Amino acid sequence: MKMSRISGLYRLSASDRLKIVAENSGLSGDEVEAMKTGGITLDQADKMVENVLGLFAVPLGVATNFVIDGREVLIPMATEEPSVIAAASNGARMAIAGGGFVTSTTQPVMRALIQVTGVEDPYGARQAILARAEEIAGRANERDPMLVSHGGGVVGLEAEVVASKRGPMVVVHLLVDCRDAMGANAVNTMAEALAPFIEEITGGRVYLRIISNLADLRIARARAVFLAEEIGGPEVVDAIVMASALAEVDPYRAATHNKGIMNGVTAVTMATGNDTRAIEAGAHSYAARGGAYRSLSVYEKNRDGDLVGSIELPAAVGTVGGATRVHPGARANLKVMGIICADDLGRVLASVGLAQNFAALRALATEGIQRGHMSLHARNVAVQAGAIGDEIESVASKMAAERRINVDRAKELLRDGR
Ligand code: NAD
DSSP states (O other): OOOOOOTTGGGSOHHHHHHHHHHHHTOOHHHHHHHHHOSOOHHHHHHHSSSOOOOOOOOEEEEEEEEETTEEEEEEEEOSSTTHHHHHHHHHHHHHTTTOBEEEEOOOEEEEEEEEEOOSOHHHHHHHHHHTHHHHHHHHHHTOHHHHHTTOEEEEEEEEEEOOTTOOEEEEEEEEEOTTBOOHHHHHHHHHHHHHHHHHHHSSEEEEEEEESOOTTSEEEEEEEEOHHHHTOHHHHHHHHHHHHHHTTOHHHHHHHHHHHHHHHHHHHHHTTOOHHHHHHHHHHHHTTTSSOOOSEEEEEOTTSOEEEEEEEEOOOOSBSTTTTTOHHHHHHHHHTTOOSHHHHHHHHHHHHHHHHHHHHHHHHTTOHHHHHHHHHHHHHHHHTTOOTHHHHHHHHHHHHHTOOSHHHHHHHHHHHO
């Protein structure tokens, strides 16, 4: 049984919620334990990074109501920010009546960049490289037979002459289908192995040989129709279209618009053990690919007066490699989403980004962002002021009602109540 529409989940205790999600996803006892405790032991952490001292915990929640390409998906999200998970669930719920999220993806192709310097005839060198494309691909593929056996490997070669303050350089892009891997290690290994051969072909000197995080060939897209009557009427549709129009042209607005998208995208990336920095570098550089920084999503009004949201972003994530397989919590979270390949995960990222973005825009267009955000934030402030047990909710709700949420006020309310 896979369901994402679980009403009232927020009213249950954390352990009851986990029980429902575990039953829904067929999680084993170990997987449940991994979700509950953060997933890794100190010993495991010690093998993952250097100079380990301990573990740093971030809350793991689950977003509900997602219907993606007709499939109900529960979405684990790791985030320290209040209201993100509630907003994603809310945005996803409002997409249901219009059919949920419809996604598409490109092939999982990443670019490895090789910088060739010191050539007298860069245009000639460029052609010399392109003429040996097949040999270059063969040599690169030899470095990763496992990837090739999974249907991946080199799918193309590009070379351009780039002007720089240190003179012209030839920049070679090796295009590699990374299948279910994020691919950084895979393509870096290939690029490093090719460097001497490229030097031999060009007579130049290779410096950089590394992945580009601008993964513009590995794109995930999602769109959804939000029916006007579901989201608060035609005025809300117009307000969101107006907000989108600004984010499409103004980098100051686009930065915050995209930050809202990444609230969801990064939380899922983190929960699956993927590289959040790679995803963020990819998203923001893609947003600036036309020379000006702009929004990753667009909202329009269709013929029926409903809101159509669409998003497109690079999805350099894997279900093998990096920490994805060694982190038991990451594996459990992939299982909760029913994800078996990297392509599925890219579709989820795009859908979550759109739901998150829509929810924020709708809040901005209606009651403003602070109301929902601050009532959750109020609980944290109450705890900071020393509230315990039932005091937390009571102080938080008083502060939220007064719209005065700060530690001093929380302390006053605590004093009055004790
Ligand atoms: P990886 O090398 O651990 O795993 C990828 C390998 O898994 C492939 O090369 C292939 O040999 C094998 N494999 C097995 N089954 C596969 C399948 N179904 N599809 C594809 N490959 C399969 O990891 P990676 O994905 O190459 O690199 C990811 C890691 O690199 C992350 O930890 C990331 O943080 C790190 N990294 C990132 C950057 C960057 O983004 N700039 C730079 C360096 C390292």
